[in-house]
Amino acid sequence: MPVIHARAPGKIILMGEHAALHGCPAIACAVGLYCNVWISPHESRQIDVQLPDLAFQHRYDPEQLADYIRHVRLAWAHYRRVPSTSSFARLNVSAPDHLIKCAMGEILLRLAPANWQGFVLRVQSQIPTGAGFGSSGALAVTLMAALSQLFRLTEADCPLEQLALAVERYQHGEPSGIDHNTSLLGSVVIGRRDAQGPFNLLTLPDSPVLLPPGTLRVFNTGTARESTGQVIAATRYRLEGANNPLLASMQRNTERFCSLLQQSRPMPETLRAVIRDYQADLEKLGVVPAAVARLIRSIENAGGAAKICGAGALTGHQAGALLVMGAEEVPQLSRYQRIDAPLAVAGLEIIRS
Structure with missing residues (x-):
């Protein structure tokens, strides 16, 4: 064979x-x-x-x-x-x-x-x-x-x-x-x-993949200290219960992003706002280590937006994939590997x- x-x-x-x-x-x-x-x-x-x-x-x-x-x-x-x-x-x-x-x-x-x-x-x-x-x-x-x-x-x-x-x-x-x-x-x-x-x-x-080339950049902040399963097991209770406000916010932001993706020319500022809002939800969930949150604040202060992509982490200084929009000149990003893949x-x- x-x-x-x-x-x-x-x-x-x-x-x-x-x-x-x-x-x-x-x-x-x-x-x-x-x-x-x-x-x-x-x-x-x-x-x-x-x-x-x-x-x-x-x-x-x-x-x-x-x-x-x-x-x-x-x-x-x-x-x-x-x-x-x-x-x-x-x-x-x-x-x-x-x-x-x-x-x-x-x-x-x-x-x-x-x-x-x-x-x-x-x-x-x-x-x-x-x-x-x-x-x-x-x-x-x-x-x-x-x-x-x-x-x-x-x-x-x-x-x-x-x-x-x-x-x-x-x-x-x-x-x-x-x-x-x-x-x-x-x-x-x-x-x-x-x-x-x-x-x-x-x-x-x-989809306009999602925008013109280069609009979204992806970085790797490093392997999380905990596995995906460990992070989920430790935090999923925070999204349980009827009328959970954090879950409602996450759903609302995801639906907004989904609608924007299917537009031919979504407004960049609206996209940045949704990314920032979902990142805030993830921080409330407790899956963004402090070091990564500080990096994201630097990106936001430079006029951009960023969020972790995936389970994140409970501790340490690394949280895996990071999606970044705008803020091209933030020096802290140079510490991390940029994923140059289509x-x-x-x-x-x-x-x-």
């Missing part, structure tokens, strides 16, 4: 992070940083995983992976019943091969053991981890796409979106669904969960070679 190569982009959330877990819309944009997965079958029943970015490689028995995912499923079910930082810790998300073992295990449990076969799996990614760029969502999509191709699983029997969501849950606990869907579909995605639970998606392939790129690609 030929080598199977799957490639999917990362993402940034433009608006709606955290609130999306409580029924509000989220708006995300695919970023031209890619996760790549290669799979080549071999005669042995063993599974070899190579992660050159992490200088990690390991060989697994399929039975070992099946047992691992059974344990993770139980841990996730417990977390869902009793969401807390301690129950989330049982998922063991910090292990370098955790999400990969989950993906392989999920696929194996969908097959008869007689159909298990060995292969070599290699992963390389340009997407910063733990920084709000959707590294785990892109990895979940590429892993499940490549494994589905290897084992000839049909979309009708095993929908790729559902497979990727299953794996994302084992990394983030209760993901909104926007990350892996943006990697899968590409472009600009608006996700909204209706009252019955399904996640409804709208892509905006003809926005609204295409989604998943599968290549055989």
Whole structure:
């Protein structure tokens, strides 16, 4: 069989992070940083995983992976019943091969053991981890796409979106669904969960990406001290309850931003105002460390606007992705890596070679 190569982009959330877990819309944009997965079958029943970015490689028995995912499923079910930082810790998300073992295990449990076969799996990614760029969502999509191709699983029997969501849950606990869907579909995605639970998606392939080139800049302030799942577990209670004013503000600002995105020429000052307002919501939620908040005040004082994009952080000096509009000359920004990658790129690609 030929080598199977799957490639999917990362993402940034433009608006709606955290609130999306409580029924509000989220708006995300695919970023031209890619996760790549290669799979080549071999005669042995063993599974070899190579992660050159992490200088990690390991060989697994399929039975070992099946047992691992059974344990993770139980841990996730417990977390869902009793969401807390301690129950989330049982998922063991910090292990370098955790999400990969989950993906392989999920696929194996969908097959008869007689159909298990060995292969070599290699992963390389340009997407910063733990920084709000959707590294785990892109990895979940590429892993499940490549494994589905290897084992000839049909979309009708095993929908790729559902497979990727299953794996994302084992990394983030209760993901909104926007990350892996943006990697899968590409472009600009608006996700909204209706009252019955399904996640409804709208892509905006003809959006003015969101403005003239260079209007929005993206920086990486560095990997957050806590994982996305830890941040969510520690703060989601602040958005719960009927008529929650913080959640209402986040929803209102997201809806405003969504309307502006679909205009041919949105007013820059209106966009800046919405970005500032949602950033204020995130600070009230407690997911913006003081050092990053000070940087954002400098940007605002220079006439610009900025917000973190993703889960943020509870402590430390880093909070992952930062979206900036205006304020070209703020010297503090020079400390951080600018992400010089195109926005609204295409989604998943599968290549055989």
